[in-house]
Amino acid sequence: MELPRLAVERSVLPSGLRVIVCPMAGRVSCSTVFAVNIGSRVERPKEEGIAHFIEHLVFKGGQRWRSAHAVAEAIERIGGAINASTDREQTAFWTRVPKGSWEQAWDVLADIVLEPAFREEDIPKEKRVVIEELRMYKDSPQDYVESLFDEALWPHHALGRDVAGDEESVMQLTRSQVLSFHGEEYRPEQAVVCVTGGCSGDSVLRSVEERLKHLGSSRGPSSRTSDPPPAVQKSFVWNPRDAEQTNVVLGTRGLAYTDDRRFPLDLALTILGDGMSSRLFVRLREDAGLVYDVRAAMTNYCDAGDATIAFACDPDAAVEAWDAALDTVDRMVEGGVRQEELRKAKDYLLGHLALGLEDTGAVAEYLCEQEILLGRILQPEELADRIEAVTEDEVVTVLHDIVQAQEISCAVDGPLPMRELLQERVERRNSRL
Numbered sequence: 001m002e003l004p005r006l007a008v009e010r011s012v013l014p015s016g017l018r019v020i021v022c023p024m025a026g027r028v029s030c031s032t033v034f035a036v037n038i039g040s041r042v043e044r045p046k047e048e049g050i051a052h053f054i055e056h057l058v059f060k061g062g063q064r065w066r067s068a069h070a071v072a073e074a075i076e077r078i079g080g081a082i083n084a085s086t087d088r089e090q091t092a093f094w095t096r097v098p099k100g101s102w103e104q105a106w107d108v109l110a111d112i113v114l115e116p117a118f119r120e121e122d123i124p125k126e127k128r129v130v131i132e133e134l135r136m137y138k139d140s141p142q143d144y145v146e147s148l149f150d151e152a153l154w155p156h157h158a159l160g161r162d163v164a165g166d167e168e169s170v171m172q173l174t175r176s177q178v179l180s181f182h183g184e185e186y187r188p189e190q191a192v193v194c195v196t197g198g199c200s201g202d203s204v205l206r207s208v209e210e211r212l213k214h215l216g217s218s219r220g221p222s223s224r225t226s227d228p229p230p231a232v233q234k235s236f237v238w239n240p241r242d243a244e245q246t247n248v249v250l251g252t253r254g255l256a257y258t259d260d261r262r263f264p265l266d267l268a269l270t271i272l273g274d275g276m277s278s279r280l281f282v283r284l285r286e287d288a289g290l291v292y293d294v295r296a297a298m299t300n301y302c303d304a305g306d307a308t309i310a311f312a313c314d315p316d317a318a319v320e321a322w323d324a325a326l327d328t329v330d331r332m333v334e335g336g337v338r339q340e341e342l343r344k345a346k347d348y349l350l351g352h353l354a355l356g357l358e359d360t361g362a363v364a365e366y367l368c369e370q371e372i373l374l375g376r377i378l379q380p381e382e383l384a385d386r387i388e389a390v391t392e393d394e395v396v397t398v399l400h401d402i403v404q405a406q407e408i409s410c411a412v413d414g415p416l417p418m419r420e421l422l423q424e425r426v427e428r429r430n431s432r433l
Contacts (some may be wrong), residue, residue, distance in 0.1 A: 016189025049165020099198030197360030254305030
């Protein structure tokens with residue numbers, strides 16, 4: 001499949017801020033991502049959730065746009081959108097606006113991210129907002145079981161905590177902590193500004209330089225570091241919710257973002273459980289009628305990762321669905337994958353990549369992720385070459401090494417009448433390793 005080459009222009013300002021511009025012909029929108037290489041993973045005791053809390057607080061206004069209403073109105077009156085997200089290893093703020101309004105969107109974004117007001121009176125109100133967000137996700141079994149799984153796979157570690165913290169940790173955060181964390185971590189050398197779509201590289205670079213000229217020269221990297229992943233994991237975690245369905249996530253520790261085996265693992269999990277023609281979907285839904293949906297996926301961090309299978313089913317069918325899912329993994333390892341099956345998975349991934357490259361926001365996110373996690377930009381054709389190079393044997397080997405031959409953690413949310421039987425299944429499988 002032929003993929004476009006992105007016209008990437010990369011610059012580094014004296015402050016250490018990296019600027020990436022990618023003009024895209026024929027686009028009427030312009031997307032900007034302001035990403036900071038900092039997330040919940042570097043939070044210290046008694047500041048759990050602070051990275052996410054700061055993401056919320058910056059939208060209360062900066063030095064030029066003084067309130068949440070002013071920020072929202074400045075973007076919405078030009079037909080644009082603005083939002084943000086916090087992850088374990090990065091925080092990203094973004095706008096998408098008509099291309100002729102990029103200057104205003106950039107001014108708003110730079111103001112709130114680098115010069116937020118952090119007013120004392122905003123902090124108690126935003127704590128309540130974050131707590132409502134935490135409760136919303138906890139009330140969603142399909143979301144909450146993912147948090148339970150993280151807790152099982154990475155116990156007593158930042159990777160196992162909710163990015164937003166918990167109600168107790170959020171309520172304990174102070175303005176002094178917010179000012180200290182932002183001042184220490186939101187330094188230019190840890191940030192990337194990426195602009196894509198209907199834009200000019202020279203014009204964007206001039207605007208960014210002019211807006212951020214007050215930042216001066218680089219201060220060097222932050223002193224904060226993330227702890228290595230814990231050596232042990234829990235085999236079983238259960239939240240006995242009163243519900244009609246039981247949600248299950250089972251999985252193992254996976255691969256770092258820099259590990260080239262992530263390409264065959266991605267293909268293995270695509271064959272296993274991504275899409276309605278995947279092995280898990282066909283077996284658990286189409287053939288057995290056990291589930292509405294089942295999926296396999298992976299997450300990658302700088303030095304770790306996971307590989308998971310998730311499904312929801314009738315509580316009485318949880319053990320049967322578990323058995324069928326793991327048996328599907330075993331059959332794939334033992335029986336191998338067919339050449340046409342691997343070809344379909346490659347086309348599936350490449351097709352998704354190609355479709356994503358049509359959207360200015362998705363391209364900006366892709367470029368920021370490459371820059372922050374890899375330190376360089378992989379062109380789409382480079383990714384395609386890595387995917388195309390994967391062999392059937394590599395797919396089977398990585399599925400064995402990462403999923404079949406490693407200790408499994410299992411998280412369950414909902415009724416579980418056969419809890420002891422399912423827990424015994426998990427422990428028995430792990431004991432054979």
